[in-house]
Amino acid sequence: MSVAPSKTSRAGLMLLQFGLCVVILLPFFWMVSVSLKPASEPFAIPARLWPQNPTLENYVTAFRPEFRTYFVNSVVVSLSTVVITVTLALFAAYSFTRTQMRAISVLMLLVIVAQMFPASAIIIPIYKMMKAANLLNTYASLILAYVTVTLPVAIWMLRGFLARLPVALEEAAAIDGAGPFKIFFLIILPLCKPGIVATAVFVLIVTWQEFLFALSFTSTKDMRTLPVGMNDFIGQYGIRYGELMASSVLISVPVIAIFFLLQRQFVAGLTAGAVKG
Amino acid sequence: MLKRDRWLTWIFVTPAVLLVAVMMYYPMIGTVIESLYSTSFINPTPKFVGLAVYQKIFGSADFGQIVWNSCVWTLAVVALQNVFGFLSALLLNQKLPGQGLMRSLILLPWVLPGVVAAILWRFMYDPQLGLINSFLISAGFGDQGLAWLADSSTAMAAAVIAAVWKGFPFCTIVYLAALQNVEEEQMEAARIDGAGAIRRLWHIVLPSMKEVIVINFILTTILTFNYFDMIWVLTRGGPQNATHIFPTKIYELGFGQFRFGEAAGYGVVSIVILALLITLYFLAQGSGRKAAS
Numbered sequence: 001m002s003v004a005p006s007k008t009s010r011a012g013l014m015l016l017q018f019g020l021c022v023v024i025l026l027p028f029f030w031m032v033s034v035s036l037k038p039a040s041e042p043f044a045i046p047a048r049l050w051p052q053n054p055t056l057e058n059y060v061t062a063f064r065p066e067f068r069t070y071f072v073n074s075v076v077v078s079l080s081t082v083v084i085t086v087t088l089a090l091f092a093a094y095s096f097t098r099t100q101m102r103a104i105s106v107l108m109l110l111v112i113v114a115q116m117f118p119a120s121a122i123i124i125p126i127y128k129m130m131k132a133a134n135l136l137n138t139y140a141s142l143i144l145a146y147v148t149v150t151l152p153v154a155i156w157m158l159r160g161f162l163a164r165l166p167v168a169l170e171e172a173a174a175i176d177g178a179g180p181f182k183i184f185f186l187i188i189l190p191l192c193k194p195g196i197v198a199t200a201v202f203v204l205i206v207t208w209q210e211f212l213f214a215l216s217f218t219s220t221k222d223m224r225t226l227p228v229g230m231n232d233f234i235g236q237y238g239i240r241y242g243e244l245m246a247s248s249v250l251i252s253v254p255v256i257a258i259f260f261l262l263q264r265q266f267v268a269g270l271t272a273g274a275v276k277g
Numbered sequence: 278m279l280k281r282d283r284w285l286t287w288i289f290v291t292p293a294v295l296l297v298a299v300m301m302y303y304p305m306i307g308t309v310i311e312s313l314y315s316t317s318f319i320n321p322t323p324k325f326v327g328l329a330v331y332q333k334i335f336g337s338a339d340f341g342q343i344v345w346n347s348c349v350w351t352l353a354v355v356a357l358q359n360v361f362g363f364l365s366a367l368l369l370n371q372k373l374p375g376q377g378l379m380r381s382l383i384l385l386p387w388v389l390p391g392v393v394a395a396i397l398w399r400f401m402y403d404p405q406l407g408l409i410n411s412f413l414i415s416a417g418f419g420d421q422g423l424a425w426l427a428d429s430s431t432a433m434a435a436a437v438i439a440a441v442w443k444g445f446p447f448c449t450i451v452y453l454a455a456l457q458n459v460e461e462e463q464m465e466a467a468r469i470d471g472a473g474a475i476r477r478l479w480h481i482v483l484p485s486m487k488e489v490i491v492i493n494f495i496l497t498t499i500l501t502f503n504y505f506d507m508i509w510v511l512t513r514g515g516p517q518n519a520t521h522i523f524p525t526k527i528y529e530l531g532f533g534q535f536r537f538g539e540a541a542g543y544g545v546v547s548i549v550i551l552a553l554l555i556t557l558y559f560l561a562q563g564s565g566r567k568a569a570s
Binding site: 010013014016017020021023024025026027028030031034049088089091092094095096098099101104107108110111114115116117118119120121122123124125126127128129144145147148149151152155180205208209211212215216226227228230231234239241244245248251252255256259260263267270 | 282283285286287289290292293294296297300301302303304305307308311365368369371373374375376379381382383384385386388389390391392393396397398399400401406408442446450451454499502503505506509510523524527528531532537540541544545547548551555
């Protein structure tokens, strides 16, 4: 449904659209502006929207060695999670959409329902399991936790794509003598590439910002991820807002860039699951 | 995968099922068991206490406050997020210049990492340096900034606003996609029959979007009820418990005070509340369907 509005209502709508734009962008604008202000300037009262003497000094200080460690940790954990989650989810979703076996359907529904579990409600037993397995303060503990919590949503998203691929393609390939693995890798995989991209971006956005598990499972600076490291910054240095905002920009740029690059496919994938159920 | 490849079907689903069973269902049961034992910083060896933990939780003054806070937080954030999401989706569905750009920009807050959003809003609310107070002062509302997050009468509202800003774009995108599925012919027919915008919205657009709206309400309720980052970074549950919700209380009890039993007890209660909310939604949806048919 879309309507071509009349001239007067059009002006009103444009005004509303501008208002929406301001609401969305003003905090971002301020974040970037403060990150470019020299150390003394954020303390000017009342706050100025525009930096008087823009400088990159905050970015230089923000990029301290700890920050680089957090960055590397976040990259390692997020990328591993994306690869493992998408692979496992693809296998599971494929089986799920192609089977008529009741047992499999029931199992998959149980997996998908798990996305409703509150992480905070199960974090204590998981923490104890990690402790018993000697995994606390390792990449493995975070990757394992992140794969588990993103898997149900990833399966749910991919299911939408796989269900739309006609089985006849696979049957034809089987008649030509292709085995199930050949069918999976040469036919299914290329066809659901948009779904894979959308799911990967979603998993990346979720993992890049995960806070609760990272806060509970890591205890030393060399294992912290960016969100936890950021939170530590607040207490440690008093609040040095210029630096804090510069770090915020540095953390946000990678996901925002990836999101913009792959936006079309991402939004299509996200809404395919939600809108078509 | 064809019917003859039964064994492969099982192999493909096993890793996912195993992982979720071991890392989510097993700990879920673990939480219930954990809540029957008592530990503390001084007494780290678990001691079986039966339902004593629940007696303690229900009897404490904090409990009522946390249930109340969680309800206010969840209802306010979910309602505002969905209303704003729906209205902005209606707006972005009109044919206006600059629309393509707006549709890309709108998801920005949702993509912004949660901790960054929380720190940014903490800064916005800063009594001296914050943008909000600066605007209010220069607009003539008093000459002294309010400490929004440090005042127990405004802290929750401030947290809700920040969470709505972060979350409503997701609703916008979902509702925008649903709006584009509304049938053009039906709308055209209604327009010819003289139905105004409000009536078309009420009789055609909303009914055709009902399922999406219900699914989205359920989804945002779960996410909001479990949303830890925003409140933890903004207020840590303070001042005086004014913004503590289940996830922040559980974290504080468990990892701040090593009272694992009580933390697990709160965990079990939160699972029960969430399950109730979701059941209510499904029941509402079911009766809505019956009424429609």
